[in-house]
Amino acid sequence: MTEPKRAPGGFPVVGVVGGGQLARMMQGPAIELGIQLSVLAEDAYAAAALAIPSAPVGEHTDLEMIRKFAASCDVVTFDHEHVPQDVLAALEADGVVMHPTPAALRHAQDKLVMRRRLSELGIACPRWAVARTASEVAEFAEEVGWPLIAKTPRGGYDGKGVLLASSVDDMAEWLTQVGRRGPLEDGLLLEERVDFVRELAVLVARSPSGQAAAWPVVETVQTEGICTEVLAPAPGLDADLASVVTEAALRIAGELDVTGVLAVEMFEVRPGGASSSSSYVVNELAMRPHNSGHWSMDGAVTGQFEQHLRAVLDLPLGDPRPRAPWTVMANVLGGEDEELYSAYRHIMARDPGAKIHVYGKGVRPSRKIGHVNVSSDDLESARERAQHAADYLRGTVRE
Structure with a gap:
């Protein structure tokens, strides 16, 4: 294991647990700021390990490995x-400085904990319940109607751990796992199916000293449970609603004592419906740089990865304002073609303004x-340009 060495000038070492693309994309801003990144990667070929020289290999569940890693950060x-929370608790007992803290992070790890706390705070949420038995599922369905949404409280992402259920039978397999050790140990999270207008995301950053900053509210477009496009700012969003949801995200960050970047994913809803008396309901929380904020790398004065580093080091936060009227982010999803680099010549020649970010991950479908990222004075032009580049990288278009 290579120990990270403090850079000349007294610059700090920031350790990142997990070797995915988010850690990888922190490296550019870290280099510019003179900050040394070290990443605990799951293997030597993880996305971050390919870009960050200090990348010891270890599992995020291995307490002794994480202890050794944290000691040099x-x-x-x-x-x-x-x-796991027991690993985080042991690190906290060792005096390791972590941002976000384990207490805050628990709300992003466990959807039941999150729902309870947001409801206590009066933050608008879908109607929800905890169910451990078929009869409890049926009781909730009688209140909100079928179909409903069932979620595993822990471990789900990108549509995994989420089920649209039209009957109790649809949840039969999950109900057999309730009470066992794992993501369904405490029961199923049930939520009403929200009749939403569109999906929004509010990205904020908060430092340990309490300074906070918010980027413009964005619209996220989902395809089969995966975010495929982000429009920044959310087109046609009522200014009062933008203010309300931004205030809600900042309040969540403050009340949960979040440090670093926080993404609050929301549904815009029609006020007065069954879902809410408000114009939004909160869907999910993520306490880290987030897919909905990737547009900020090129479209904001301060991108989310630089801001996250500033926040966790308690440095003054940067300006989150957009650089252009519109920035569109199109996700590149894996297709059948594993060769990406050969697409660069076409994309760069066709659109010199398109900013390509590739994560160094193995290609597999979806x-x-x-x-x-594409920035423009014209939203539809930006959408077309970003989508063409993403489709060409995926191999679904060839002209």
Whole structure:
């Protein structure tokens, strides 16, 4: 294991647990700021390990390995939410500085904990319940109607761990796992199916000293449970609603004592419906740089990865304002073609303004392997340009 060495000038070492693309994309801003990144990667070929020289290999569940890793870092942050709470508690007892803290991170790790806390705070949420038996599912369905949404409280992402259920029978397999050790140990999270207008995301950053900053509210477009496009800012969003949801995200960050970047994923709803008396309901939380904020790498004065580093080091936060009227992010999903580099010549020649970001991950169908950002004065032009570049990288278009 290579120990990270403090850079000349007293610059700190930031440790990132998890070797995915989020840690990889922190490396550019870290280099510019003179900050040393070290990443605990799951293997030597993880996305971040290919870009960050200090990349010891270890599992995020291995307490002794993480202890050894954290001992060489000034602050530890996370590429994902899956580090077990007992591991986090042991690190906290060791005096390791972690951002976000284990207490805050628990709300992103466990959807039941999140729902309870947001409801206590009066934040608009879908109607929800915990179910451990078929009769409890039926009781909730009688209140909100079928179909309903069932979720595993822990471990789900990109549509995994989420089920649209039209009957109790649809949840039969999950109900047999309730009470066993694992993501259904505490029961199923049930939510009403929200009749939403569109999906929004609010990205904010908060430092340990309490400074906070918010990027413009964005619209996210989902395809089969995976985000495929982000429009920044959300087109046609009522200014009052933008203010309300931004205030809600900042309040969540403050009340949960979040440090670093926080993404609050929301549904815009028609006020007065069964879902809510408000114009939004909160769907999910993520306490790290997030897919909905990738547009900021090229489209904002301060991108989310630089801002996350500033926040976890308690440095003054940067300006989150957009650089252009519109920035569109199109996710590149894996297709049948594993060769990506050969597409560069066409994309760069056709559109010199397109910004390509590839994650260094193995290609497999529907896996997020990169994204393209396009900024413009014209939204539809930006959407077409970003989508063409993403489709060409995926291999679904060839002209």
